[in-house]
Amino acid sequence: MTEKSALLEKLASVVGRENVTDDEGLLSTYRRGGAVEGGEPLAMIRPGSTKEVRELIKLARAEKYNLVFSSSAPPRLRGDSVPRGEGIIVDMSRMDKIVRLDRRNKVALIEAGVTYERLIPEVDKLGLKVLMPLLPKRGKSVLASCLEREPIIIPKYHWDMTDPMLCTELVFGTGDLFRTGSAAGPGTLEQQWAAGAAQKNPMGPAQTDFVRVVQGSQGTMAAVTWCSLKLEVKPRIHKIWFVPDHKLERLIDFTYRSLRPRLGDEWLILNAYALATMITENGQEIPELAKEQAPWTVIYGVSGYEYLPEERVAYQERDLSRHAQQAGVIPVSEVPGCSWKKMERILAAPSPEPYYKTRPKGDFLDIFFLTTLDRVPGFISVMEDVASEFGYPRDRIGVYIQPIQQGRNVHLEFTVYFSPEDRGKGRELYEAASRALSEAGAFFSRPYGIWSELAYARCPDTVRVLRKVKEMLDPDQVLNRGKLCFTPEEVS
Amino acid sequence: MTTATLDTWKEISEAAYQDLENVVGTENVSREPAVLDGYAWQPTINDDPAKWVKRPVAVVLPSSTEEVQEVVRICNRHGLKFKAFSTGWGVYSGPTYDNVVQIDLRRMNRILDIDERNMYALVEPYVCGAQLQAEAMKRGLNCHIIGAGPACSPLASATSGWGVGWDGIYMSYGHRNLLGAEWVLPDGELLRVGSSDSGLGWFSPDGPGPSLRGLMRGSTGALSGLGIFTKCALKLYPWPGPSRVRIRGLLLDAKAEIPENVRFHLCFFPDRNRLADAVYRIGEAEIGYLATRTAVAAFIYTFAPHLLRRIAGTSNLRDVLSKGTKWGFVIMLVGASEEEIDYQDAVLRRILADHEGLSIEAMGVPAIGSMVFMNFFRVTAIPMVFRMGGLFSTALDRNDTWDTQLDWAEIGESIKRKWIERGGILDDLADNPFMALYESNMWAHCEEIFQYDARDPKHLASLEPMFIEFSIAAIEKCMEPLSATDARLRKLVSPLMGHYNEWQKKLSGALDANRAADTGMYCDEIDFDFSKVEPELKAKLDRLTEKFRWTEEGPPS
Amino acid sequence: MALSDYQRDMEGCSRCSSCKWVPFNQIKSWRFAKNCPSICRYNFHAYSGSGRMIIGLSLLTGRSELNDNVAEIVYKCQLCGACDTACKVYRDDIDLTEVLLELRAHCVEQGFLMVEHMAMIDALKREDNVLGEPKAKRGEWAEGLPLKDINRERCEVLFHAGCRYSYDPDLRGTVRGAALLLLEAGLDVGIAGAEESCCGGRAYELGYRGEAENYAEDLLSRVKASGARILVTPCADGYAHFRYLYPRMGKELPCEILHMTQLLDRLVREGRLRFREQFPLLFTYHDPCHLGRMGEPYLGDWKGDKLQRPMSLKRAGRKGVYEAPRNLIQALPGAGLVEMERIREYSWCCGAGGGVHEAFPEFSSWTARERVEEALATGAEALATACPWCVRVLRDASREMRAELPVYDLVDLALQAAGIAEKERV
Structure with missing residues (x-):
């Protein structure tokens, strides 16, 4: 028996032969993701239950495997599921049950493999909506998006960084099972439901919040098999407004004024190129469409709910219009190539295939980090300067500013687009820009690829403690080995 | 809880004391027994009849993070333990071991920054809620003030305690309001949680990568069992009212000028279901700045305890109050514009109409509105909970849906009624929940308050049995008793909840090799003394722990 | 009364720390939010109202012993009453100031005295004033003023100058002015001159109870003899003690007691000044503490459980001037x-x-x-x-x-x- 077939055999002993594969076509998507390259996936397995996940982790501990959990369909955009060296891909897509939807308590309980595409229509039937990031890829796992702290586009519902994820079931790298938040018990989920609970309290249990340690860990601390997810009421009336302007500072002012009293639902700022990329599926049209846009556009939604929906929309629009006037900007209901209705549809669904950022050139790289809104213009200058050095046109940088935590900070995302054959140059620009932005104070809170080096170099105290936690939760380094600050030699 | 005894207390060694003096200066360290007893008298929410907790061996008053680090290192070197103390409100602040250095953070009392645009404040431990609110209001902002009132340190509740509060509907919960923290670990090393550790400011509490905020605390804090927090960044929230509320008087005699953009409704519903449904609608409508379900009797025993005593002794009045006004709900609306406040008000009225609710729009009655406004806005009435008997205690459950919390209120009421009849606690008509909604009713809170007089031996004798009874009731409802900061309860409930304490112990071991932190409130486990517990209760507890104890496969179905 | 008489008050302390803050409704800034000089200056909880009560309880229950260090803590307190007022916002059953006073008396009884206080008491015993100035010179401030001598004649208004006004040269103009203002308003004013004594309040506050009682007795007889309808004093200390301490000791003065500001306000409003x-x-x-919260008159005693005490007998500073x-x-x-x-x-x-x-x-x-x-x-x-x-x-x-x-x-x-x-x- 070859080493490979022995491996497959052992894995099959946990999940059954039909759920183990070394098909190169499938594995190849894990060789590269975002700017991360060089993964060597050995096999892919698809567990169907928490029990199998636990057994798999126990096997991995015994056999020193490197397990890389992945819940979403390709393309791989960030590289967190690209093994560092050899690894076994654990595809969670088989665990795709929507376990429970609870209208009264506005909560879903979903397994890791549930995608936005599947969840949205089910939730919609109940008159609720899923809190989504901007145009997630079609096969994106909802749970994975939450675990990666992808920003949702409605800042007022983003109270804390765990949102919209609430409670979780975890399997630590030790193989131990754990449940977080009010799901921790006492009792099974069914017993808790019978008692009126709905896994809505995201904290604990007791005096630790392991979900926060697992979130953002790129699968290095625990596997997550299910989570509860907060949902919100689907508006009775919903309208999208655009606020185009040539001065970002004015839009920043408008955003601060408006988000403070929690006006608006969706709220994001895009530059012309990012906006154009979103609104046309025809890549050829993007440059022209971008030229027709104002350099910057705020997109916001206004909603009315069950009670007095018209009145809600009316007061919000009046107040927003007052803030707009004070900031010197004007809300409009359409921009070139996009009516508010069209934008409403775009924001309410995952990206059509192929993924929208491939529209301009076929390939792209994102650079994103957290900062505060007032510091955004400074980072834009840095990005533009680096782009210029690389001969990349400034006006072809995509800029997406997503206020989070109710406007207290923002996810700032730059995208550079290039053709697949120019990937080398694109990567160089990406790396140089990442370094320059890091030096300028970018906080890479989700440190994929080289960002982990940049981010962790800044915070040795954090690294020291993270390694202790890693040692505790994954003592044999079986979970996504070598990612973040957990290179095996350093941890041991 | 630790029973008060001085039998095992020993004086601090001269060498250790000298080291402490060298760090903080002679004026800022004491080993005077009478001074130390100032930290050992911890009667509030202390179910131990003795009320005294362990006496620390010394108390120090550091003035900086560096001094805190040095003191912690001294504890490590000399085999001492440390326990942090900020504003102090409850038994959780006191030591649980004999060899504890109490680190009183009173001298670290600054508001270091208020970032008005990005809505957060950077504070030290000894800033109280009222101070932070007063400064925030000058900038059109406000801060979450916890249920224990404005004397409490927002840092302490956000990093180390709970974070419950009436304003949770609009201003969330202590833990979720953190944007970063400076943390002296139990070995004396320093850690900043989030973006501040990268020197990038205090705007983000998580990352890079995993969030160490998850280690700091869960639904409850580690209560100094895992280090000391010396700074933290806290979210502030909009306050579209005046920079200062003009008010005459102190509390009961207070008259405030109510801002025009504020409406205050005291609502009553005919039954539980309609109250429950209405509150779900309020949450969905995203209205409200502050909300609570609180019994009318609670207003009376705080504002007029003599009157309540009379009512309690008059069966007709008792019925009127406890049945006729049982399903009450208080909500304060605040609008950033005239249009917004009118909209919120109209929605509330519509919801009331749909659920047969009535509202006394207290703001329309100046004497009431002006008196109670600050009581809710700044939570200034809360210490009046001491008024009826001198002390109170509370029974907390695991927070989850509003429905479960209404259940808990009813469970609490039934347990209390029994103890009131026995004369074990004071008669507040039994129904006395402290309830709050969080984040537009994303989840909710209830704790059942009961009053007693520590000078009454009968009351003291009731405390432990009641504590056990409440705990059993919570477990039966699949709820974690939040008072699981108690080492006895922890030992009981951890196996029912994924053996969470095994992880807390491991974490403690990883960060605290010398066991220098006082872990009595964090991960210690002690056996219950069931000798005073009724046998049937004990049997019930045994059945429940058997039913819920996690197996290798997780919770047993 | 003795310290042990207040054990219930001390045991009642919930340690909520309200005693350290301005009553919360009235906190207007970070900077001026605290109310107690002692805890603000010395920081250990023992220096707060609550901390002092815990000291008392610790001493009474034998957990700790009185010594010089502890006595010094007891004395490092202005007895300003701010903690009491803040506590009473929430509590009906704790008389914090009384506990602080009993603690002092307890220290004195146990022989833990402050040298400086002993000097004051010696001076008081010797010269009837706490400044140690000669008794014979007490009335000099009034030289040349057309004031009646109550030792010899009756008057409508008895003016009590107080120790500091009588002797502080910087304040000489003030005290003379006070008398002049009354005369200007046409009042019939008398003084005791060299026979005026300290009110005794300071002695009481320092823990020396007997002296205070003697002075109360002394003044009571003078007031009676003078036939005064009003006793007025510019000294806030004296005012507080006449209004609260004297009646509490059973030495209520048989006249209206006014602070100078009250009388002046009345005269202005009546157009007489x-x-x-x-x-x-x-x-x-x-x-001033003694004019404000500590100037609240004696409201009567309550013998039973203070939880049942009528609100009308709860002294919380509201009736100060x-x-x-x-x-x-x-x-x-x-x-x-x-x-x-x-x-x-x-x-x-x-x-x-x-x-x-x-x-x-x-x-x-x-x-x-x-x-x-x-x-x-x-x-x-x-x-x-x-x-x-x-x-x-x-x-x-x-x-x-x-x-x-x-x-x-x-x-x-x-x-x-x-x-x-x-x-x-x-």
Whole structure:
């Protein structure tokens, strides 16, 4: 028996032969993701239950495997599921049950493999909506998006960084099972439901919040098999407004004024190129469409709910219009190539295939980090300067500013687009820009690829403690080995 | 809880004391027994009849993070333990071991920054809620003030305690309001949680990568069992009212000028279901700045305890109050514009109409509105909970849906009624929940308050049995008793909840090799003394722990 | 009474720390949110109202012993009453100030005395004043004034100057002015001159109870003999003790007791005294503790469980003198009044009381400087107050700080406004 077939055999002993594969076509998507390259996936397995996940982790501990959990369909955009060296891909897509939807308590309980595409229509039937990031890829796992702290586009519902994820079931790298938040018990989920609970309290249990340690860990601390997810009421009336302007500072002012009293639902700022990329599926049209846009556009939604929906929309629009006037900007209901209705549809669904950022050139790289809104213009200058050095046109940088935590900070995302054959140059620009932005104070809170080096170099105290936690939760380094600050030699 | 005894207390060694003096200066360290007893008298929410907790061996008053680090290192070197103390409100602040250095953070009392645009404040431990609110209001902002009132340190509740509060509907919960923290670990090393550790400011509490905020605390804090927090960044929230509320008087005699953009409704519903449904609608409508379900009797025993005593002794009045006004709900609306406040008000009225609710729009009655406004806005009435008997205690459950919390209120009421009849606690008509909604009713809170007089031996004798009874009731409802900061309860409930304490112990071991932190409130486990517990209760507890104890496969179905 | 009589009060302390803060409704800033000079200066909980009660409980229950260190903590307190007021916002069953007073008495009984306090008491015993000045010179301040001698004749208004006014040369003009103002209003005013004694309140506060009782007895007989309808004093300490301590000791004075500001306010409102001179100054007013919260009259005792005590017997500072001094400032032509953050019942102490000025002058001065800082923060051009002890320490603090903030006794302002100062000089 070859080493490979022995491996497959052992894995099959946990999940059954039909759920183990070394098909190169499938594995190849894990060789590269975002700017991360060089993964060597050995096999892919698809567990169907928490029990199998636990057994798999126990096997991995015994056999020193490197397990890389992945819940979403390709393309791989960030590289967190690209093994560092050899690894076994654990595809969670088989665990795709929507376990429970609870209208009264506005909560879903979903397994890791549930995608936005599947969840949205089910939730919609109940008159609720899923809190989504901007145009997630079609096969994106909802749970994975939450675990990666992808920003949702409605800042007022983003109270804390765990949102919209609430409670979780975890399997630590030790193989131990754990449940977080009010799901921790006492009792099974069914017993808790019978008692009126709905896994809505995201904290604990007791005096630790392991979900926060697992979130953002790129699968290095625990596997997550299910989570509860907060949902919100689907508006009775919903309208999208655009606020185009040539001065970002004015839009920043408008955003601060408006988000403070929690006006608006969706709220994001895009530059012309990012906006154009979103609104046309025809890549050829993007440059022209971008030229027709104002350099910057705020997109916001206004909603009315069950009670007095018209009145809600009316007061919000009046107040927003007052803030707009004070900031010197004007809300409009359409921009070139996009009516508010069209934008409403775009924001309410995952990206059509192929993924929208491939529209301009076929390939792209994102650079994103957290900062505060007032510091955004400074980072834009840095990005533009680096782009210029690389001969990349400034006006072809995509800029997406997503206020989070109710406007207290923002996810700032730059995208550079290039053709697949120019990937080398694109990567160089990406790396140089990442370094320059890091030096300028970018906080890479989700440190994929080289960002982990940049981010962790800044915070040795954090690294020291993270390694202790890693040692505790994954003592044999079986979970996504070598990612973040957990290179095996350093941890041991 | 630790029973008060001085039998095992020993004086601090001269060498250790000298080291402490060298760090903080002679004026800022004491080993005077009478001074130390100032930290050992911890009667509030202390179910131990003795009320005294362990006496620390010394108390120090550091003035900086560096001094805190040095003191912690001294504890490590000399085999001492440390326990942090900020504003102090409850038994959780006191030591649980004999060899504890109490680190009183009173001298670290600054508001270091208020970032008005990005809505957060950077504070030290000894800033109280009222101070932070007063400064925030000058900038059109406000801060979450916890249920224990404005004397409490927002840092302490956000990093180390709970974070419950009436304003949770609009201003969330202590833990979720953190944007970063400076943390002296139990070995004396320093850690900043989030973006501040990268020197990038205090705007983000998580990352890079995993969030160490998850280690700091869960639904409850580690209560100094895992280090000391010396700074933290806290979210502030909009306050579209005046920079200062003009008010005459102190509390009961207070008259405030109510801002025009504020409406205050005291609502009553005919039954539980309609109250429950209405509150779900309020949450969905995203209205409200502050909300609570609180019994009318609670207003009376705080504002007029003599009157309540009379009512309690008059069966007709008792019925009127406890049945006729049982399903009450208080909500304060605040609008950033005239249009917004009118909209919120109209929605509330519509919801009331749909659920047969009535509202006394207290703001329309100046004497009431002006008196109670600050009581809710700044939570200034809360210490009046001491008024009826001198002390109170509370029974907390695991927070989850509003429905479960209404259940808990009813469970609490039934347990209390029994103890009131026995004369074990004071008669507040039994129904006395402290309830709050969080984040537009994303989840909710209830704790059942009961009053007693520590000078009454009968009351003291009731405390432990009641504590056990409440705990059993919570477990039966699949709820974690939040008072699981108690080492006895922890030992009981951890196996029912994924053996969470095994992880807390491991974490403690990883960060605290010398066991220098006082872990009595964090991960210690002690056996219950069931000798005073009724046998049937004990049997019930045994059945429940058997039913819920996690197996290798997780919770047993 | 003894310390043990207050064990229930001490055991009742919930340690909520409200005693350390300005009553929460009235906190207006980070800077001026605290109310107790002692805990603010020394920081250990033992220095707060609650901490002192815990000391008492610890001593009573034998957990710790009284020694010099502990006694010093007990004495490092102005007995300003701020903790009591703050506590009573929430509690009906704790009389914090009484516990503090009992603690002092307990220290004295146990022989833990402060040298400086002993000197005061010696002086008191020897010369009937706490400053140690000769008794024979007590009436010199009134030389040349047409005041009746109550030792010989009856009068309508008995003017009690108090120790500091009688002897402090800086305040000589003020006390004479006070008398002049009364005369200007046409009142029939008498004084005891050299026979006037200390009110005894300071002695009581220092823990020496017997002396206080003797002085109360003394004054009671004088008042009776004088036939006075009104006893007026410019000394806030004296006022508080006449209104509270004396009746509590069963020595209620058989006349109306007024502080000078109250009488002046009345005279102005009745038109018997006219303010003519312009005062184009912005004032802030410092409430003396003994005129304000500690000036609340005796409301009666309650023997049983204090949880059942009627609210009418709960002493919480609300009936102190707050309006009269403010009315006077507002009656000054051209003058304005801007309030500090800590006022009325929750005023910050000047630092002089409780024997602190004598035993711990640095602490006294620190406390006064804090008050001057607060006054300066209002933007006021001058600080007015109505107690000789407050005037003394606040003036000294303002001078030490080189603050451009003159400190006025309200009597001086009234004197000038009425144009009498000029006449007096002439």
